[in-house]
Structure formats: structure tokens, C-alpha cells
């Protein structure tokens with residue numbers, strides 16, 4: 001047990017790519033948590049995919065031992081936070097486990113929307129914030145401008161901002177000293193009944209679900225009987241430990257400390273982020289504040305290309321869910337695609353990550369249907385249904401009205417792109433709220449926007465309109481009624497259920513038109529004419545025809561050239577791989593996602 005006055009718990013807030021992982025590496029290296037030889041680049045991002053995409057998905061914690069200039073030994077717990085808008089709730093829980101935060105801002109880029117959102121979260125939790133201006137080694141670094149931005153935008157005193165380069169190691173010691181001097185030690189009664197905050201959990205095939213915890217009050221050790229306050233589940237503790245960063249067993253974790261426990265917990269759903277663990281024999285009266293069950297915001301269908309892989313897909317989803325309680329799925333049957341799963345995600349990025357992991361780690365070939373938000377459908381009989389799948393929408397005569405989720409979006413952009421950004425938001429049914437000048441160069445725009453428009457192609461459009469210089473953050477604000485209709489796609493006169501979408505009535509025509517055009521390009525020619533139609537109810541709003549195939553691919557090869565023939569056939573097979581036969585027509589994977597790519601006006 002470490003005395004509380006010698007403990008500092010902190011996290012790092014940074015926009016993607018501003019250098020959070022690199023800085024964490026420097027801190028680990030400096031404090032000797034890992035020898036240089038042992039150090040894999042960016043140890044905090046463990047999953048292969050995270051490393052490849054350069055983003056942090058899972059939060060983790062590591063304990064650093066630091067002898068400060070005052071001669072005392074300190075224990076510094078660094079709690080990692082994910083840096084993406086999909087994971088805001090997880091960020092807020094990891095912040096709740098800390099007393100302070102390093103705010104890392106890229107000296108060449110300045111504050112971004114996500115940084116700001118996380119700083120506000122940190123301020124809500126009363127964290128001491130230490131601004132660090134990183135990448136000062138870059139030739140285009142403008143530390144003075146960024147310093148002013150921190151003062152003007154966040155209202156923090158940036159006079160003491162630390163100038164650093166996580167690349168060269170400049171400023172590392174100064175950062176460690178600031179953590180010790182400026183972040184207050186944890187305070188919590190070690191004799192009180194146990195209250196431990198779960199800020200993350202992982203699944204270990206031998207030890208079961210392992211919650212990562214910050215002890216807020218009391219203590220916990222091996223043999224204790226514990227209770228999860230949200231679920232009521234009880235377990236006996238087998239092991240408590242810390243991360244060095246490798247897990248190491250300790251006898252006790254007491255108020256102020258950060259670590260993990262294992263208790264043969266079979267199901268990660270018992271270790272929900274934000275829940276409070278207490279003692280079953282001497283329980284706390286109330287849980288820690290802020291627990292919330294995270295709800296998926298975006299749904300899509302996942303279907304195996306080869307229907308034999310259905311069981312493998314279910315196994316893979318079950319395995320992934322062990323480590324990711326926010327992933328939800330249930331079996332779905334599509335007339336067009338057969339048996340698959342309707343899966344729920346926190347956001348688009350979360351969705352992409354899961355899809356990629358299923359394909360890469362489990363070798364599955366999937367057809368993914370267009371993502372959908374969750375609509376609130378009020379029926380004429382007064383009943384309310386939450387609908388996450390266009391095919392599950394009740395018949396029009398049963399619907400009184402449909403409501404859709406809205407978000408408040410903050411977009412930060414260089415001033416010269418304000419026009420195009422506003423145009424984009426307007427085109428996406430946005431309502432302008434306000435505009436703030438962050439500095440002479442940059443502004444923050446606030447809009448109310450339908451979430452459905454954000455998951456459509458908003459990110460891509462924002463990026464292309466601002467040459468990648470704008471950043472976006474959003475928060476769901478609730479539901480609003482809108483003129484929404486279901487648009488079906490008919491291929492060869494059959495409705496392909498997996499291509500149905502819910503869209504705003506005003507956009508239906510435009511989207512239907514663009515979608516059938518795109519499908520015409522994507523679906524290969526068949527031996528007969530294939531009509532493609534978009535329809536609302538029985539009304540056809542757009543139509544294209546794919547003319548019948550006339551040429552034989554092999555016709556081009558003369559007689560004896562077998563290798564060339566085989567190559568050609570193989571190439572064809574390759575192309576077929578991601579096809580799904582729907583009725584009599586082969587439809588490629590891209591067609592099912594095409595609906596996302598046609599919003600470009």
C-alpha cells in the first residue's frame with residue numbers, strides 16, 4: 001500500500017495524433033517502467049489494429065515509480081483514455097478515476113474539437129489540468145499561438161504550459177515534476193466501506209472478466225467478498241494487482257490506488273464500466289455517481305458471404321463481446337442475405353473496428369448493410385417502438401410519426417472553410433446554433449444535426465471540404481420528429497430488404513436517384529436485363545437498367561493459351577468472392593454500402 005500523499009492519478013487528454021501514446025512512452029521510459037529494449041513502440045496501444053490505425057480503443061492503466069526532485073518516491077498512475085468521439089462515456093469514467101490530466105496539444109495544430117470536449121469533461125470532474133504543448137521540434141510549431149488558444153478557448157492559465165517534444169524527450173522531466181507538484185493526491189477514507197470505480201475491463205480466458213479499478217474508498221484484498229452495485233452480482237476475490245505495465249499481484253489495493261482484481265467472473269457484462277464495486281459483507285450505502293449503461297447508437301447487419309460461416313460468425317461475435325460489453329448483436333434473417341446478425345455499436349468507428357477484427361482475426365468474409373440509427377416510432381395506437389432496422393419499420397398506416405436522434409455538433413475549422421462547412425451542415429438538415437472565434441485563424445461552429453446525417457457521410461465530406469483541417473465532436477441530445485420514409489430498392493423487380501433505408505422525405509428522390517445509378521455501376525451485367533428501382537411504398541421514384549451481358553470473357557483468348565485462360569477465370573472468381581446471389585442476380589459487397597456513398601451533392 002502506498003501512502004496517499006505519495007500517489008498521483010492522471011490521464012492524458014489529446015486529439016488523435018497529437019502525441020498521447022508517444023508521450024506516454026517517454027514517461028514510461030523515463031521512470032524505468034520498461035527498459036528500452038523491452039519497449040515496443042507505443043505500449044499502451046496493445047491491439048494490432050489500434051497500432052495500425054493509430055488510435056486508442058481500450059483504456060488501460062500503468063503504474064510509474066518516480067523519484068521527484070524533492071527526494072520522495074511517488075507512485076504515478078497513468079490511466080489511458082480513448083481519443084475518439086464514439087467512446088466519450090469511457091473517457092468520462094477514466095477521468096473520474098483521476099485527480100489530474102495532462103492536456104497535450106500539438107504545437108503545429110492547436111486545439112481540436114475532441115480535445116475541447118474532453119477538457120470540459122475533465123473540468124466537470126474538477127481535475128487539475130496541466131497543458132503540454134507537444135511537438136515543439138517541428139519546424140512549423142507555433143507554441144505561442146497554441147498557448148494563446150489554450151487561454152482564450154479554454155480559459156486555462158497557459159503561462160505554465162510545458163513545452164515538450166515527445167519525440168526527442170524534451171520536457172519529460174518537467175512534466176513528471178508538474179504531475180507531482182500540481183496534481184493533488186487522492187483523498188479517500190481507507191477505513192470506510194469499499195467503493196471502487198470500474199473504468200475498464202478485459203477478458204482473460206483463464207481468469208475471466210477482469211475489472212480495472214480505482215479504489216475511491218476503503219480497501220480490497222484476496223478472499224474478500226465483493227458486490228457489483230449495478231448488477232448485484234457477488235464474487236470472491238482471487239487476486240488483486242497493479243500494472244507495471246505487466247500485471248503484478250499485490251496484497252491490498254486501498255483508497256487512492258489503481259489496479260485490477262480477478263474473481264472468476266464469467267461474464268464481462270458483470271463488470272460494466274462506471275459501476276461501483278463494494279464489499280458484500282460491509283456494503284457502501286450508495287454507489288459512486290455517474291454510472292450509465294451505454295447504449296448502441298448505430299446498427300448494421302452483418303452476414304457471412306458463405307452461409308456455412310454463420311456459426312463461426314456467432315462464435316467470433318461472442319468472443320469480441322467478452323472484451324467489449326458495448327457491442328450488441330442478435331440473429332437477423334434477411335430475404336436477400338440469409339442468416340446473419342443485427343449488431344449495435346457506439347458509433348461508426350466502433351463499427352468499422354469490429355468489422356475489421358471479424359475479417360482479420362477470425363478470417364470471416366462479411367456482407368455489411370448500411371448503418372442505421374435507432375428511430376423512435378410512435379404508432380397510431382399510441383404505442384412506441386424503437387426501430388434500428390429499416391425492414392422492421394411498421395407499415396405506414398400504423399405509424400403516427402417517426403422521431404430521429406439529434407446531436408449537438410461542434411466543428412472546429414480554420415476560418416477560410418467556414419462557408420463550405422456551413423453549407424455542408426445546412427445540406428444535412430442542420431440548425432445553426434452559434435459561432436465562436438477561437439483565435440484569429442480558427443472558429444468553432446455549433447449545429448444541431450440529425451445523427452443519421454452524421455453517420456451517413458458527414459465525416460468524409462467535412463474532411464474533403466476543409467482539406468482535413470476541421471475536427472468534429474458531437475453529443476446526442478434527444479429525439480425530434482421528422483418526415484421520414486422507408487425507401488426500398490428493387491433489383492430485377494424484387495425488393496432487396498438489405499438495401500432498404502430510412503431517409504428524409506425531401507432527400508428521398510435525390511438519394512434514390514443517386515443510389516440506383518451507383519448500383520447500376522456496381523452490379524455486374526448478367527445474362528438478362530436487370531432493372532434497378534427505388535421505391536417509396538408502391539411508388540417508383542427512380543429507375544435504371546443494367547443491359548444484358550453479351551460478351552463472353554473467354555472469347556478473347558485464342559485456343560491453346562491455357563494459363564491466360566485460367567488467369568482470367570481466377571480473376572473472375574476473385575471478383576465474385578464478395579458477391580451474394582440475390583434471386584437470380586449477383587450483387588457485390590460494395591452495393592450494400594453504396595447507400596453511404598451517394599450523399600455527395
Ligand SMILES: Nc1nc2c(ncn2[C@@H]2O[C@H](COP(=O)(O)OP(=O)(O)OP(=O)(O)O)[C@@H](O)[C@H]2O)c(=O)[nH]1
Nearest residue numbers: 017018019020021022054055056083135165166167
Ligand atoms: N515531430 C514530432 N512528432 C511527434 C511528437 N510526438 C508524437 N509525434 C508523432 O505524431 C504521431 C502521432 O503520435 P501518437 O503518439 O501516436 O498520437 P496519439 O495522440 O497517441 O494518437 P491516438 O493514439 O490516436 O490518440 C506519430 O507519428 C508520432 O511519432 C513530437 O514531439 N514531435
